[in-house]
Amino acid sequence: MSLTSAPAVRARAVLPGFRLTLGTTVLYLSIIVLIPIIALVLTGAGIGPARLWAIITAPRTLASLRITITAAAVATIINAAYGLLMAWVLVRYRFPGRRLLDALMDIPFALPTAVAGLSLTALYSANGWFGSVLEPLGLQVVYTLGGIVLAMSFTSIPFVVRAVQPVLEELDPALEQAAASLGSRGFTTFRRVIFPAIMPAWLGGVTTSFARSLGEFGAVVFIAGNLPFKTEIASLLAYIRLEEYDYEGAAAIALVLMVLALVLLFVSNMVQLRAARHGAVTA
């Protein structure tokens, strides 16, 4: 008898419902995420390269992009450092109030961004708690780039903390003990053993923090003062263009923000993938 005469058996999936669940999720993702992005890209493409270039390089657009990117970069640098520190404190030490502090880290996510913007403005305005101290010293926060940075870093800080925290928690204490027995001390151990292990997760958190800051709107518009060429962010300008029924203008600016965020996300994922290949822990 030849083997080919044996009846063919169709493999059956052990877990049922694959098609249904995948279908549902992909459909939903398409409606809620992919189609809007494609629509935006198509609108952008419909404008035509010359007109698109003209919109983007218009002085007011350029100024708003410069302000947005600068503020987002500064806010992200602050969050990158502070978030790492906060994650370290939450994971490495046991102290009364740790759980409360941990819960507080979620507030920027949960709080409506408009509320955040309002309270920050109230605090830092000339007669607010902080503003009344800072302004006589010549440090004005509201209606300046500093205010934008503040609002951006407020709303995006949990990204870094929450990205680093679980990875730091999972980090094998034996790694640090091994480093110590080999003669490595404090900061050297952090730099050569701990940080490389948490770097991919940290970078992921930093990238999302930056992407979120680029698009932050609600918190920023309250504190920024929104002066064109001075404190007007890109997403607000897009909104203004829309208000003026200038769909092309709005789409062009939105497109720039989107491309920036996507490129960043792509680079960050590449770095994380490279690190993951060598066994470092990723989020």
Add this chain to the structure above:
Amino acid sequence: MTIEIAQMTRSFGKTAVLRGIDLTVADGELVALLGPSGSGKTTLLKIIAGLDWPDAGRLTVDGADWLKLDPQDRRIGFVFQNYALFPHMTVRDNIAFGLTVRPKGQRPGRAEIRRRVDELLGFLQIGALGDRHPAQLSGGQRQRVALGRALAIEPTVLLLDEPFGALDAAVRRDLRQWLRGVHDATGTTTIFVTHDQEEAFELADRVVVMDQGRIVQTGDAATIHDSPATPFVADFMGASIQLPVTVQGGRLAAPGLDAGHLPARLPDGPARLFVRPEDLTPVPDPGGPWTVASVSNTGAHLRLVLSDAAGTEIPADLRRRSPRAAQIAPGMRVNLRPEHASVFPAETA
């Protein structure tokens, strides 16, 4: 390096993990700390390394007080149970780590570090793996890298925590021989922790048996195997069968037990006999109190289950090709003859 440990205690909260450890390890010796999990052996190892600290006691190495030293200053080669290799570094960088973190004045030059790493890679027979990352290695290869990383700093003392625990049986035997070779070549004072008696006996010059935070016996393989110091050691060394006996005038007696030939250096009274299944020979006797309840064949041995009227069941192993084995059949009544056993006073509970 001579390690001296005296009156060492350590508790985690209310749990006493070390309850007074006294131990001296001679220069160049290879010592095994043997015991079940929870006996405190890993804690003792970590204290020697400076990765944990005792509540009380002394730890001196060549006369120097090591409890005053940070782990970084002890120059310990520590091999962790899961190896704890740095995942983001190549094998080469892992091994070089201890050299590259030295302060500027003591750090060897790049070329020198490279030469030392090459030398170790060759010595550990992993020369081809230098540029791989730990995730790309097998368990046995990781073990070698972990040892290489520890040896690179030319450690004063080499400490290994369950060095073969995560490996399969064949690799384990192989690496055991190899580690012995490494020790003989370097002459470094070495202590390793294990719960596997065979591993301890095969590898170590001297075995230290620990139980519940105490050292219960120290000696070579033959001494511990044949003359266990406590009921715990007897049981841990495989004498898992306990039989109640009576000591009378230096002789052992129990119904159905042919133990008159065994020495019994105990005062008269009740006692406990500890026997290994392979040291227990069933002798057919129609009036014997034990019945052969079942016989199973494991290839080299017949594994018998013997039961008595009270329902007690004990195992016995017979070499399948021995003349004795041919006489045994299920349902047969037998007496027991322990060829070798240890006697301890009955528990005074």
